[in-house]
Amino acid sequence: QVQLVESGGGMVQAGGSLRLSCAASGRTISTYAMGWFRQAPGKEREFVVGISASGIGTLYADFVKGRFTISRDNAKNTVYLQMNSLKPEDTAVYYCTVRSKGAAPLRARTEYDYWGQGTQVTVSS
Secondary structure: OOOOEOOOOOEEEOOOOEEEEEEEEEEOOOEEEEEEEEEEOOOOOOOOOOEEOOOOOOOOOOOOHOOEEEEEEEEOEEEEEEOOOOOOHEEEEEEEEEEEOOOOOOOOHOOOOOOOOOOEEEEEE
8 A cells, every 4th residue: 555645735925835745655656647636625626737657747737737846756756746826726735646557647536546644735815
């Protein structure tokens, strides 16, 4: 089983930046796609971004294109999410996830099978 631990969340003003980290343990994730989802109060968990096993292929939700960047360091078994130009509507719990069934990222929540506990991101206006 893969364990995922997110870190780097916090409170920032609109226009600010945060860098989230997702550390995996229990298994090497170098052959699996990884992703980030987020969930605001009263809303469904939604896809933010995914990255292929190699780190070459990426898939972004429209609402974060040009602002967020996903990357991975397979030697460290870690995935990152650089978040710039943050908006109040980005406020949510951000979850790291692994798609152990394949190397390519997909948008559907059901494609991912391991999840971290989440890290809170709060953007004030």
